[in-house]
Amino acid sequence: MRIAIVGGGLGGLTLARILHRNGIDAVVYEREASRSARSQGGSLDLHPESGQKALAEAGLAGRFRAEARPEGEEHRILDPAGRTLVHHRPRPGSFSGRPEIDRSALRDLLLDSLPRDAVAWQHRLVAATPRPHAGFKLTFDGSRSADCDVLIGADGARSVVRPLLTDAALSSVATLVELTISDADRRHPDLAELVGPGNLWCVGVNQILAAQRLGDGSIRVGISLPPDDRHPGAYRSKRALLDMFDGWAPNLTALIEAADGPPIPRRIEAMPTGSRWAHQPGITLIGDAAHLMPPVGEGANQAMLDAAELAAELVSNPTDPDSAIRRYEEAMFSRTHPIAEMSARVQAMMLSPTAADDIVRFFTPRPTEPAPAD
Structure with missing residues (x-):
């Protein structure tokens, strides 16, 4: 089973790592020339139920703790005059919440966990064509090509693989x-x-x-x-x-x-909230390619969880990848729909005329209700 993962971001690399850890080969095709070709952006907070869970499945929880910055959870919200509205301070040294890690450090951690030949750099996909019987022919910039039995689009917002499954407009x-x-x-x-x-x-x-x-x-x-x-x-x-x-x-x-x-x-x-596609054999999407959401803290976490859940299905069904993909997709659609709805609401709230009041309410813990009397 030749598995092609298009896109060497956090989702694609997490998927490749878990597959390789379970004895399943996969090649990641990445358009960048090297890991240092461009900035990877800022930092992100990894959630225990998604991003951290995926790293545990990848056997990288210890390395994550060595790189993460739990103090990065500190969060201050000010008004335009500089007055503090909210100030969240995490418990010093605690990894129980959502510790921050630089995207570049997390990507390097994943890359270092893979065999050197697992990532094909400087492979920008320009077309994926179904083969007559099964699988896909991949054509890359520079007229290079490759064949695969399973194609996984992990190529982000402007996915080249997505149009093979859905015409959802951004x-x-x-x-x-x-x-x-x-x-x-x-x-x-x-x-x-x-x-x-x-x-x-x-x-x-x-x-x-x-x-x-x-x-x-x-x-x-x-x-x-x-x-x-x-x-x-x-x-x-x-x-x-x-x-x-x-x-x-x-x-x-x-x-x-x-x-x-x-x-x-x-x-x-x-992408429109609730976007999904009809299952097709031998192809699927993860991360932003599957469910591009407003950037309010869920994108990378959900991409990594997609990777972990898809890998688990493929590992459990190595001779029937089509059934594995079908089960992954149904679970992913159900899981991400409410998260996409929440992300859209938060994005709209943050850029509303009443954003300051709304955000303060959002980040202020509700008082615990007293227990009912006997």
């Missing part, structure tokens, strides 16, 4: 502008103290200025805005961004001024 849900402040402790100690070891959200009307501490000492700044039709060039200067935050506290807008290099804007998209 819709814009936000505009995100990213900046980076390197060596923050030395170059900008005041901003390092403001952000702290975890995440900072500054919430205004229809806009959020966020900052996140990474393990290398840098700060990743993200500006979230409602979706619009403006050309990305409208967000490519710091001056234009500062004008959007006119009137905000200077120590907050300093996060924009201190950034290295120009801002990087991108459109955030999502």
Whole structure:
């Protein structure tokens, strides 16, 4: 059984690792030239019931704990004047919650766990064609090709594999502008103290200025805005961004001024909630290719859990991959539907006119109700 995994992100690599750990070979086809070809983004919090569970299935829980930063769970929410609305402090050294880990560190951890030839770098898929009897022919940029019996699309939001299963259209849900402040402790100690070891959200009307501490000492700044039709060039200067935050506290807008290099804007998209497809033999999707959601903390976790659940089915049914895929898909559709609905609600709440009040209520623990009297 020749298994092809298209996409070397967290989901694809987790799937390959668990399969290899159980004696099933799979090749990951990745369009990037090497693991260091581009930045992997900021950090993420791995949830015990999904991302951490998948790493345990991969036999990598110990390595994860060595790389993770439980202090990164600290989370502060401020208003535009710089007043603290919410301040969550995790228990020092505790891994019982959702510890943060840099995406690059997590990806390296997974890559290091695989045989060297498990990832075919610089293989950008341009077409996948069903073969006459079963399986698929894969055509890559540069006229290279390969055959497989099972094709798994783990190739993200712009999946090349997805159209073989569904014509679900993506819709814009936000505009995100990213900046980076390197060596923050030395170059900008005041901003390092403001952000702290975890995440900072500054919430205004229809806009959020966020900052996140990474393990290398840098700060990743993200500006979230409602979706619009403006050309990305409208967000490519710091001056234009500062004008959007006119009137905000200077120590907050300093996060924009201190950034290295120009801002990087991108459109955030999502698939329709409840998207699914009719099962087809020998092919399926995981992660953003299967259920692209607004980025509110579930995407990577669900992608890794997809990988663990699909791997478990394939390991249990090595001679009947079609039945394994069918069972995986039905379980995945049921699991991700409510999560996608929740993610859409949170995304809309974060960029609403009443976002500050809504977010404070969302993150404020409800008081425990008294036990009923006997």
